[in-house]
Amino acid sequence: MQLESKIPPGPIDKKWEYAKSHYKLVNPANKRKYDIIVVGAGLAGASAAASLGELGYNVKCFVYHDSPRRAHSIAAQGGINAAKNYRNDGDSVYRLFYDTIKGGDYRSREGNVHRLAELSVNIIDQAVAQGVPFAREYGGALENRSFGGVQVSRTFFARGQTGQQLLLGAFQALERQIALGTVKQFNRHEMLDLVVVDGQAKGIITRDLITGRIEAHAADAVVLGTGGYVNVFYLSTNAKASNATAIWRAHKRGAAMANPCYTQIHPTCIPQSGDFQSKLTLMSESLRNDGRIWVPKQQGDKRPPQQIPESERDYYLERKYPSFGNLAPRDIASRAAKEACDEGKGIGASGRGVYLDFADAIKRLGRPVIEERYGNLFEMYHDITAEDPYEAPMRIYPAPHYSMGGLWVDYNLMSNVPGLYVIGEANFSDHGANRLGASALMQGLADGYFVLPVTIGDYLAGQLGKKVALDRPEFTNAIADVKDRVGKLLSAKGTRSVDSYHKELGSIMWEYCGMARSADGLKKALGMIRDLRQQYWRDVRVTGEGEEPNQSLEKAGRVADFFELAELMCIDALHREESAGGHFRVEYQTPDGEAQRNDDEFLYVGAWEYKGEGNEPVLHKEMLVYEEVKLATRSYK
Amino acid sequence: MNLTLHVWRQKSRDTNGSFATYQASGISPDASFLEMLDVVNEELIAKGEEPIHFEHDCREGICGSCGMMINGTAHGPMGGTATCQLHMRHFNDGDEVWVEPWRARAFPVIKDLIVDRSPLDKIIQAGGFISVNTGSAVEANTLPIPKPVQERAMDAAECIQCGACVAQCPNGAAQLFTAAKISHLGLLPQGQPERYERVLKMVEVMEEHFGSCTLFRECEAVCPKEISTEFITRMNKDYLTAQVKR
Numbered sequence: 043m044q045l046e047s048k049i050p051p052g053p054i055d056k057k058w059e060y061a062k063s064h065y066k067l068v069n070p071a072n073k074r075k076y077d078i079i080v081v082g083a084g085l086a087g088a089s090a091a092a093s094l095g096e097l098g099y100n101v102k103c104f105v106y107h108d109s110p111r112r113a114h115s116i117a118a119q120g121g122i123n124a125a126k127n128y129r130n131d132g133d134s135v136y137r138l139f140y141d142t143i144k145g146g147d148y149r150s151r152e153g154n155v156h157r158l159a160e161l162s163v164n165i166i167d168q169a170v171a172q173g174v175p176f177a178r179e180y181g182g183a184l185e186n187r188s189f190g191g192v193q194v195s196r197t198f199f200a201r202g203q204t205g206q207q208l209l210l211g212a213f214q215a216l217e218r219q220i221a222l223g224t225v226k227q228f229n230r231h232e233m234l235d236l237v238v239v240d241g242q243a244k245g246i247i248t249r250d251l252i253t254g255r256i257e258a259h260a261a262d263a264v265v266l267g268t269g270g271y272v273n274v275f276y277l278s279t280n281a282k283a284s285n286a287t288a289i290w291r292a293h294k295r296g297a298a299m300a301n302p303c304y305t306q307i308h309p310t311c312i313p314q315s316g317d318f319q320s321k322l323t324l325m326s327e328s329l330r331n332d333g334r335i336w337v338p339k340q341q342g343d344k345r346p347p348q349q350i351p352e353s354e355r356d357y358y359l360e361r362k363y364p365s366f367g368n369l370a371p372r373d374i375a376s377r378a379a380k381e382a383c384d385e386g387k388g389i390g391a392s393g394r395g396v397y398l399d400f401a402d403a404i405k406r407l408g409r410p411v412i413e414e415r416y417g418n419l420f421e422m423y424h425d426i427t428a429e430d431p432y433e434a435p436m437r438i439y440p441a442p443h444y445s446m447g448g449l450w451v452d453y454n455l456m457s458n459v460p461g462l463y464v465i466g467e468a469n470f471s472d473h474g475a476n477r478l479g480a481s482a483l484m485q486g487l488a489d490g491y492f493v494l495p496v497t498i499g500d501y502l503a504g505q506l507g508k509k510v511a512l513d514r515p516e517f518t519n520a521i522a523d524v525k526d527r528v529g530k531l532l533s534a535k536g537t538r539s540v541d542s543y544h545k546e547l548g549s550i551m552w553e554y555c556g557m558a559r560s561a562d563g564l565k566k567a568l569g570m571i572r573d574l575r576q577q578y579w580r581d582v583r584v585t586g587e588g589e590e591p592n593q594s595l596e597k598a599g600r601v602a603d604f605f606e607l608a609e610l611m612c613i614d615a616l617h618r619e620e621s622a623g624g625h626f627r628v629e630y631q632t633p634d635g636e637a638q639r640n641d642d643e644f645l646y647v648g649a650w651e652y653k654g655e656g657n658e659p660v661l662h663k664e665m666l667v668y669e670e671v672k673l674a675t676r677s678y679k
Numbered sequence: 680m681n682l683t684l685h686v687w688r689q690k691s692r693d694t695n696g697s698f699a700t701y702q703a704s705g706i707s708p709d710a711s712f713l714e715m716l717d718v719v720n721e722e723l724i725a726k727g728e729e730p731i732h733f734e735h736d737c738r739e740g741i742c743g744s745c746g747m748m749i750n751g752t753a754h755g756p757m758g759g760t761a762t763c764q765l766h767m768r769h770f771n772d773g774d775e776v777w778v779e780p781w782r783a784r785a786f787p788v789i790k791d792l793i794v795d796r797s798p799l800d801k802i803i804q805a806g807g808f809i810s811v812n813t814g815s816a817v818e819a820n821t822l823p824i825p826k827p828v829q830e831r832a833m834d835a836a837e838c839i840q841c842g843a844c845v846a847q848c849p850n851g852a853a854q855l856f857t858a859a860k861i862s863h864l865g866l867l868p869q870g871q872p873e874r875y876e877r878v879l880k881m882v883e884v885m886e887e888h889f890g891s892c893t894l895f896r897e898c899e900a901v902c903p904k905e906i907s908t909e910f911i912t913r914m915n916k917d918y919l920t921a922q923v924k925r
Contacts, residue, residue, distance in 0.1 A: 089813070092813070093812075093813040096812045096813060107736070107744065108734065108744070108795070108796060108797065109796070109797070109799070109800050109840065111743070111800075111840060112736055112742045112743065112744050114736070114737060114742070116737065116741055116742050116743075117737045117739050117741050117742065126819070126820075128820065164814075164816070166819045167816040167817065167818055167819045168811075168813060168814075168816045169819075170816065170819040170822070170869070171809065171811045171815070171816035171817065171869060172808070172809050172811055172869070173809045173832075173863065173864050173867050173869050173870055175829050175832045175833040175836050175863070175867065176829075177829070178823075178824055178825075178826045178829045179826065180826050181823065182823025182824050182825055182826070183820050183823060184819055184820055200833060200836075201833060201837075203741065203837065206741055206837075206839075207833075207836060210836065213803075214803060214807055214808035214809070215808060215811075215813075217800065217803045217804045217807065217808060218804070218808045218810065220804055221804040221805070229797070252789060281736040281737040281738070281742060282735060282736055282737075282738060283736050315707075315709045316707050316709060316710070318706075318707055318710045318714045318715075318717065318718060319710075319714065320711075320713070320714050320717055320738060321738050321739075323738075323739055324739075422739070422740070422764070425740075425760065425764050425766065426764070426766070427709075428709075428766070428768060491813045491814075492813070492814075495813065539721055539724040539725070541717070541721065542721070583724060583727075585723075585724055585727065585728065585729045585730065586729050590690070590691060590790070591691075591732060591789060591790040591793065593730065593732050594724070594729075594730060
């Protein structure tokens, strides 16, 4: 397997321009002769499908929801970064590029990240033109706020619903193309396999979630914008249906999986309150603009927070990271919370929680300002916990939130399988070992609106007249494989529900492959996962039939893939004998408990090749080359 | 908490449904309504029965997937909340709860509590967008938008397309949904070029699929985002103006 990053030549700020000027083009009249499949319609998928439709390609867009607007991008709260420098605070494309490289703990590609920073400004223009109601100043200009890991205010937002509004912009652009006939929309269809013909991605297999019919769809290229995989932890901030099946199926058909161990644990989520809990709810990072994080100085202090005097509180982020304070990056803030709780200073019944306190901000700015900034988030917190955050501090704890890892792609967002493109959270490309806040929306939209529609032409130009027919054995075999899998799940007729297995898998992953990892723990987890997976296939109970709407069956297929992915995550985490960003190996830390990278041995993207059931995956390394930024120990002190 | 549930069970679009009664036992008051159904479903699976099918995803009140009639009210008794954000602490131990799918001719039942809401997307396809291709946008701050205008547009844009407005309406009308999108775009300067054409096209498709509005305002009462019926007034005004301009 060859992993060529295909970074264009030239200085960092001219690479994208160089690439755009040298890609092969598809003549406008020929574009309608190409069929492109887009799977997923979140920010990346919807913006890609709409933009490809505008260009004149024939697009088929597949989602498992009842409408493309349900994709989990809709739940993103806080904002989207862009190097507009509207605040006159010294921001620039270079600074956004640098912050993202540093925030990712020097494990991302310079070329990709610089392009992302360049395109960030176009995204805001595009979104405003579509009618996205970003927050404004009284003079009518766009407003900004700060996010973690940076010292400028470059985050654009629409109340606490930035993801919703950006997704609606992309969704509406997509619906416009559907009406124009350039995009054919397939709702309630789940991709269950990728079809590769003579080494090229040429189609997908789907299950119609209403009729249960397994169908093949052919195309000249396949684009996956299917999101991240942290639901492998069962409890996460992801939507319940978010899953890894599309990327995992593509992986098993030859696409390399890069850095699967890089997962983001978000520091500010509402803590778990019982065994019934089905998901964890994020409280936007924007709250750290005004909220102060603390724990009692004394272990086991169970007094109500208002009764703990100032002198007996430890504002640990402000203490440890004075220059970034409460806006330290996510990986660092999460680990610090875990550390405080491990020391016995955690709050709440479970002792797994810290305070996020707005008392000072309310005193300084007045309640109306806080209400205007965070009103809907405070309401949401109140609805869920029955506690009023205007009166008492919020209780928060870290939770799995985002996957930086994903399918390997080159600069053009094409995987190592020609014709298979991967965009948004589903790929690995831009965030290294830790993603900065408000950068996921930026990446999804940069990929979908501006990168993929240009790069895909370079590949398609060579594919004219190379269509494949649906009666080829690659399609019929893939259909048979999918039917076989579905049949196996239905016929196990075991004793335990899918959810019970998913919960058990999640707790193994959280314990051994979560915020702190060790060689011993990971080896133990690998054994446990393999045993549980075998038991799953023998003993899972999937009710109902295949030829009808069947939510148990949908879940069963996704959890089966999570088992295999979980194993690869642990293998990757075990092999990476360093700490970097969200990947924290307890054996590799500085004397003051910070992540200790090992650039001599691990300055590479770890891309895994699937070698078949029962065989060890094979590691391929794409060495990371830093020409612009000097490698340094990340410091937020 | 212990509750008695009467849940609508229907195998498919073409079969008849009926209520089935289940006991929900040992439910935490901190659980959401959907988490309570999860508990009931685990028990059903343990007995070898099919779980209650219902649509849900984000469980944060934003994706708009979930929704059911709870004791005759869309999204239940709280108001201003989606079903996933309705918590059991708002019920009493021993309560009897009737759970049904959305009630509307435009939303046929697919299975149990899942309905087909695709006509809502058709209204968006008719004109619920600003026609601007990728790449042709002007610099974002070129166009100042007064803060009150942007805030008002955002009030309308918060709609999550759950369909509660239609489900609660005695006429099965989709005015609130349609008006929210028309107002979001029509209030903003970017939306002006297509403003009147948009309202004509969207209203036409709306009327093809849904009932008529007779100002019961039940929609506003159940809307999880508390979208105001003032937007319906605004839409009607735009519609009349558009007809005059025609």
